[in-house]
Amino acid sequence: MYRSSVRRKNIILVILMIILVGMTIGYSALSSYLTINGTSNITSDFKVVFTDIQEGTMNSATTVSKSYEGTSATFQVKLDKPGSNAEYIVTVQNQGKLDAYLESIEGIDEANNKAPTYITFSVKDLSVNEKLGAGESKTFKVIVSYNMSATEIPEESKQLTLKLNYSQDTGAEIPGIVGTFEEPVIKDGLIPVMYDTEGNTVKADTNGYWYNYEAKEWANAVAVTTASRATYQSAPAGTQINEEDILAYYVWIPRYRYKLWNVDGVSDEQEIEIEFETTSTAKAEGTQNGEWLTHPAFTFGDEEISGFWFGKFEMTGTGEAPTIKPNQMSLTNQNVATQFNTIQSMSSETYGLTLYDSHMIKSMEWGAVAYLTNSKYGRCTGGICEEVWINNVNTGTGEEENGVQWGPSITGCSGASVSASVMNNMTSCESGRDYKHEGVKASTTNNIYGIYDMSGGGWEGTMAAIASAEGTFQSSSSGFSTQPDSKYFDLYPNNTSSTDFSKGKLGDATKETRKVDTGNGNGWYGDYGWFPYTPSSPWFGRGGYAYDGSGTGLVRFGYSHGGKYSHVCSRAVLTP
Numbered sequence: 001m002y003r004s005s006v007r008r009k010n011i012i013l014v015i016l017m018i019i020l021v022g023m024t025i026g027y028s029a030l031s032s033y034l035t036i037n038g039t040s041n042i043t044s045d046f047k048v049v050f051t052d053i054q055e056g057t058m059n060s061a062t063t064v065s066k067s068y069e070g071t072s073a074t075f076q077v078k079l080d081k082p083g084s085n086a087e088y089i090v091t092v093q094n095q096g097k098l099d100a101y102l103e104s105i106e107g108i109d110e111a112n113n114k115a116p117t118y119i120t121f122s123v124k125d126l127s128v129n130e131k132l133g134a135g136e137s138k139t140f141k142v143i144v145s146y147n148m149s150a151t152e153i154p155e156e157s158k159q160l161t162l163k164l165n166y167s168q169d170t171g172a173e174i175p176g177i178v179g180t181f182e183e184p185v186i187k188d189g190l191i192p193v194m195y196d197t198e199g200n201t202v203k204a205d206t207n208g209y210w211y212n213y214e215a216k217e218w219a220n221a222v223a224v225t226t227a228s229r230a231t232y233q234s235a236p237a238g239t240q241i242n243e244e245d246i247l248a249y250y251v252w253i254p255r256y257r258y259k260l261w262n263v264d265g266v267s268d269e270q271e272i273e274i275e276f277e278t279t280s281t282a283k284a285e286g287t288q289n290g291e292w293l294t295h296p297a298f299t300f301g302d303e304e305i306s307g308f309w310f311g312k313f314e315m316t317g318t319g320e321a322p323t324i325k326p327n328q329m330s331l332t333n334q335n336v337a338t339q340f341n342t343i344q345s346m347s348s349e350t351y352g353l354t355l356y357d358s359h360m361i362k363s364m365e366w367g368a369v370a371y372l373t374n375s376k377y378g379r380c381t382g383g384i385c386e387e388v389w390i391n392n393v394n395t396g397t398g399e400e401e402n403g404v405q406w407g408p409s410i411t412g413c414s415g416a417s418v419s420a421s422v423m424n425n426m427t428s429c430e431s432g433r434d435y436k437h438e439g440v441k442a443s444t445t446n447n448i449y450g451i452y453d454m455s456g457g458g459w460e461g462t463m464a465a466i467a468s469a470e471g472t473f474q475s476s477s478s479g480f481s482t483q484p485d486s487k488y489f490d491l492y493p494n495n496t497s498s499t500d501f502s503k504g505k506l507g508d509a510t511k512e513t514r515k516v517d518t519g520n521g522n523g524w525y526g527d528y529g530w531f532p533y534t535p536s537s538p539w540f541g542r543g544g545y546a547y548d549g550s551g552t553g554l555v556r557f558g559y560s561h562g563g564k565y566s567h568v569c570s571r572a573v574l575t576p
Contacts, residue, residue, distance in 0.1 A: 047094070047095045047096035048092055048093070048094050048095070048096070048100055048132065049092065049093055049095055050090060050091065050092055050093075051091045051092070051093045051137065052089075052090070052091035052139075053066055053088055053089070053090050053091070054088065054089045055087070055088060055089070056087030056088060056089045056141055056143075056208050056209060057085075057087045057205055057208035057209035057210075057237075058085075058086055058087065059083070059084055059085045059086075059209065060079065060080040060081055060083065060084035060085075060197070061078065061079050061080065061084050061085060061086035062078045062080075063086075066088075079144070079146045081146065081197070082118070082146050082147060082148050082150040082151075083146065083147075083148040083197045084145075084146045085143060085144065085145040085146065085209060085212070085215070086143070086144050087141050087142070087143045087208060087209040088141065088142045088143075089139050089140075089141055090139065090140055090141070090142055091137055091138070091139045092132070092137065092138050092140075092164075093135075093136070093137040093138075094132045094133060094134055094135060094136055094137075095135070096134060098134060099131060099132070099133045099134055100131070100132045100133075101130065101131055101132070102126065102127070102130045102132065102164060102165070105123060105126065105164060105165075106165070108121060108122065108123065108214065109376070112214060112376075113381075113382045113383075116150075116152070117381045117382060118146065118147035118150035118152070119144070119145070119146055119147070120144070120145050120147065120212075120214050120215040120216075121142075121143065121144055121145075121214065122142075122143045122145070122212050122213075122214035122215060123140060123141065123142055123143070124140065124141040124143060124212075125139065125140045125141055126138075126140035126141075126164075126180070127180045141209075143209060143212055143214075143215075145212055145214075145215035145217070147215060147216070147447065148197075148217075148447045148448065148449075180276055180278070181254035181255055181256070181276035181277065181278060181306065181307065182254070182255070182278050182279065182306040182307070183206075184211070184219040184221070184252040184254070184307065184309075185306065185307070185309075185576035186206060186221065187355050187356075187576070188352050188353055188354055188355040188356060189223060189224070189229050189233070189351065189352015189353060190221045190222070190223060190250070190309075190352065190353065190356075190574075191203060191221060191222050191223070191224060191229075191232050191233065191241065192204040192206050192210055192219070192220070192221050193210075193220050193221060193222050193241060194210055194220065195220075195436075195448045195449070196240075198436075199435075199436030199437070199448055200240050201222065201240065201241045201243070201246065202237075202238055202239060202240050202241065203232060203235055203236070203237050203238065203239045203240075203241060204220075204237060205237035205238075208237070211252070211449070213254070213276075213377045214377070216377060216378065216445040216446065216447060216449070216450070217445070217447065217449040218251050218252060218253075218377075218444075218445060218449045218450060218451075219251070219252035220249065220250065220251055220252075220312065220449060221249075221250050221252070221309065222241060222246045222247075222248065222249050222250070223246070223247045223248040223250075223346075223351045223352055223353055224241065224245045224246055224247060224352065225245050225247060226349065226350060226352070227245075228242075228245040229352050232245070243325075246325065247323050247324075247325075247350075247351055248311070248323055248324035248325070248346065248351060248572070249311070249312035249313060249324050249325065249326070250309035250310065250311060250312060250324070250574060251309065251310050251311075251312050251449070251450065251451050252307055252308075252309055252310075253297075253307050253308055253309075253310050253365075253368055253369055253372060254276055254306070254307040255276065255277055255278065255279065255294070255295075255298045255305065255306050255307050256274045256275060256276045256277060256294075256295055256298075256372070257274070257275050257277055257284040257292045257293060257294045257295065258272055258273060258274050258275075258292070258293060258295060258371055258375075258507075259272075259273040259274075259286075259290065259291070259292055259293075260286050260287075260288065260289050260290065260291050260292070260293055260506065260512075261273075261289055261290075261512070262289065262511075262512045262513075262514075263287070263288060263289050263506065263512070264502075264511070265514075266514050266515055266516055266517060267512075267513075267514070267515065268515060268524075269374075269385055269515070269524045269525060270374075270385070271374065271375060271376060271380040271383050271384075271385055272371050272374050272375045272380075273375070274371065274372065274375045274376075274377065275292070277294065278306065279304045279305070279306050283304070287506075293506060293507070295367075295368050295371065295507050296364050296505070296506070296507045297362070297364045297365045297367065297368035297507065298368070300357075300487055300575050301485075301486065301487030302487075305575060305576065306576070307576075308365065308573050308574060308575050308576070309356070309573065309574035309575075309576075310361075310365070310369055310451060310571070310573055311324045311361075311451075311571045311572040311573065312324060312326075312451055312452060313325060313326055313328075313411040313412055313435075313451075313452050313453055314330040314331070314409070314411050314453045314457055314458055314460065314569045314570070314571055315330065315331040315339070315342070315343065315569055315570050315571060315572060316328035316329065316330060316331055316411055317331055318331065319331070319334060319338065319342050322342050322343065322345065322346060322572075324571075324572060325411065326411050326412030326434065326435045326452070327410060327411065327412055327428060327429065327434060327435070328410065328411050329395060329407075329408040329409070329410060329411075330408040330409050330410075330411055330453070330457060330458040330569040331408070331569055331570075332407070332408045332458060332564075332565065332566055332567060332568055332569050333564045333565070333566055334564050334570075335477060335478055335479040335562060335563050335564045336360075336461050336463070336478035336479060336480070336539060336562040336570075337478055337479030337480045338479060338564070339360055339461055339569075339570040340359070340360045340463060340484065340488070343358055343359060343360045343570065343572045344358055344359060344360075345358075346358040346572060353574065355576075356574040356575065356576060357574070357575040358572055358573070358574055359463070359488050359572070359573055359575065360461075360462070360463050360488070360570050360571070360572065360573070361460070361462050361463065361542075361570065361571045361572070361573050362462055362463045362464055362488070362489065362490045362573075363462045363463075363464035363490045363505075363508045363510075363540045363542065363557075364464075364490050364505065364507055364508050365573055366460075366462060366508070366509065366542045366543075367507045367508035367509035367510075368507065369444065369451060369454070370454075370509040370513075370554045370555060371507070371509065372444070373388065373444040373445075373450075373451075373454070373554060374524075374554070377445075378444050378445055378450070379444065379445070379446060386446065387418050387455075387525045387553060387554075388442060388443070388444060388454060388455045388553065388554050389414045389415060389417070389418045389420075389441040389442040389455065390414070390415045390418065390419055390420055390442065390455045390456035390544075390546070390548075390549070390552055390553075391409055391410075391411075391412075391413045391414060391415065391442050391452070391453050391455065391456040391457035391546060392413075392414075392415035392420045392421065392422050392423055392456055392546045392547075393409050393410045393413045393415075393423055393426045393429060393430070393457070393546055394406060394407060394409060394422050394423065394424045394425075394426060394546045394547060394567075395407040395408050395409065395410065395425070395426055395427065396408075396424060396425075396566065396567070397424055397425055398422060398424035398425075398547070399424075404566070405566075406545070406547065406566055406567040407566050407567060408458060408566065408567065408569065409453070409456070409457040409458045409545075409546050409567075409569075410426060410427070410428055410429055411435075411452065411453055411457065412429065412434055412435030412439055412442075412452045412453065413429035413430065413433055413434060413435075413439055413442065413457075414429075414433045414438055414439040414440070414441045414442035415430075415433070415442075415456070416430070416433070418441075419549050419550035419552070420549075421549060422546050422547035422549075423546075435448065435452055436448060439452070442454075442455060442456075444554075453543070453571075454542075454543050454554055455543060455544065455552050455553045455554055455556070456543065456544055456545060456546045456548065456552045457543065457545070457546060457569075458543075458545060458546075458567055458568060458569035459541045459542075459543065459544065459545045459558075459560075459565070459567055459568045459569070460541060460542045460543045460568075460569060460570055460571055461539065461540075461541055461560070461562070461568055461569070461570045462490075462539075462540045462541065462542055462570070463484065463488050463489045463490065464489070464490035464491075464492065464508075464539070464540040465478075465489075465490075465491065465492065465532065465538045465539045465540065465562070466492045466493070466494060466495050466503070466532045466533060466534055466538040466539075467491055467492065467493060467494050467534075467538075468494060468534055468535070469494050469534065471493075471494065473491065474534065474535070474538045475562070476535075476536070476537070476538055476539065476561045476562045476563075477561040477562050477563035478539060478561075478562030478563070479562070490505070490508070490540075492504075492505070492532070494534055495531055495532065495533050495534065496533050496534060497531070497533055498530040498531050498532075498533050498537075498559060499518060499530070499531065500531055500533075501514060501529070501531055503531065504531070509554070509555045509557075510529065510531070510555075510557055513527075513555040514529065520551060521550065521551060523553070523555045523556065524553075524554075524555050525550075525553050525554075525555070526550050526551065526553075527544070527551060527552065527553035527554070527555045527556040528544065528548070528551040528552070528556055528558065529555070529556065529557055529558075530557070530558045530559055531557075531559065532558075532559035532560075533559060536561060537559035537560055537561055538559070538561075538562070539559065539560045539561065539562040540557060540558075540559070541557065541558050541559070541560050541568065542556065542557050543556055544556035544558075545567055546567075
């Protein structure tokens with residue numbers, strides 16, 4: 001926590017939220033009390049007070065009461081069931097004669113780590129070191145969420161003490177570290193979405209509640225057909241988007257830095273420490289354990305980006321008409337060059353994505369999603385992390401003598417256990433294990449707002465390969481005649497052994513996530529890791545396949561010659 005010049009005078013505003021529990025008509029009822037109060041010993045020249053509190057987006061939530069006066073405000077809200085959330089828009093005003101800065105925001109992590117962990121708090125639109133000039137007002141949002149994946153009714157109260165520490169401006173230099181990120185980039189034809197309690201896709205209100213990374217609800221968006229696009233763009237928030245109109249689902253990965261923990265060695269599974277940042281924040285360039293590193297995936301060529309949209313599912317559809325949809329066969333039987341060209345074709349008016357750069361995933365982008373997943377914003381709660389479950393669905397027979405040993409998977413499915421055995425001859429997810437229901441166990445967030453098919457499903461080809469002994473690009477069977485543009489491609493140093501991990505890069509979830517030096521299950525959670533090598537197999541594949549069992553997973557990687565296979569697919573990324 002940064003503390004700037006001691007010449008600053010401080011005012012502490014304390015927000016106290018208490019959640020009580022009851023029952024109503026078969027649903028868990030959540031009553032919540034928020035009290036904002038503060039005391040200060042400083043002069044009237046420095047005076048920050050609350051001037052308003054209003055409802056924001058309310059999802060299965062009802063305001064019981066609300067009021068405010070001076071440095072205190074209160075409201076009471078009832079949340080009805082899992083998936084409910086309540087948002088309140090609070091206004092603070094600097095009524096003094098001196099400019100102020102928000103020096104720190106404290107208490108969120110401490111509260112969210114306490115039971116019941118499926119009740120979470122967050123603050124939005126409020127940044128550390130943000131200036132509040134004399135006479136100026138600032139609105140921010142306080143959000144309480146009842147996690148959609150919760151299966152229990154809370155039996156105890158929960159309290160949040162949120163401290164907003166404002167400091168007088170003395171002209172001292174302001175530290176550059178912030179804990180927030182820039183808004184997900186919505187432009188062109190992309191439609192922001194949420195999911196109702198039945199799992200239906202509905203248009204989100206970008207001015208209200210539509211994502212909450214503290215509650216593990218990542219921002220989602222869809223591309224829709226040309227015929228339906230104008231209708232949905234002008235439709236009010238809450239409008240259901242018909243599945244037949246959706247061409248592609250995406251999830252926003254915001255820019256962040258992470259604390260290095262295993263630069264060169266082995267480590268047990270653990271929560272990865274992440275801090276969100278903006279493009280205006282100085283990049284962290286750590287190289288040693290304990291230092292911070294801005295994740296390399298947020299440097300796209302020569303550009304520093306605020307984040308990227310990651311395909312929610314593996315590629316589906318056909319090479320001529322690609323899609324990214326659930327409950328569909330993954331798109332396979334393409335070499336790497338064809339996969340790349342297929343995905344680039346989505347930056348077109350057909351998808352409403354002409355203002356985005358659609359490209360095939362790089363190994364580093366996979367790593368960025370893997371690290372966010374293994375953080376408190378994904379599958380970790382209170383320092384304990386849960387493995388992403390396998391998609392174990394295979395549409396082939398699994399029998400070599402029948403001529404179709406392995407085939408595409410079905411997107412958005414989950415097995416019956418974390419490492420379930422393969423299910424062959426499938427045409428859909430196992431009953432009840434699709435992305436809306438039990439399939440969420442195979443999501444990066446353990447709810448519908450995450451990314452699917454990152455453990456099992458199809459082997460995912462990436463735009464990443466090992467250089468030749470001379471340090472040059474090797475096409476092998478990929479179909480490329482020359483090296484792709486470097487912003488689309490991760491080139492690794494030459495490597496001649498599948499068990500030599502020294503050529504792995506920080507951020508790509510290869511060498512940093514090794515648990516032991518040797519053996520098949522050498523990665524976290526027992527995932528297999530085999531490094532690409534020359535001359536025959538220089539290309540990276542990620543995630544494993546439906547038949548890999550305990551060896552598949554988020555940090556699973558292997559090698560290939562880059563050619564086409566019936567069980568190898570890929571995934572798309574949109575860069576703003």
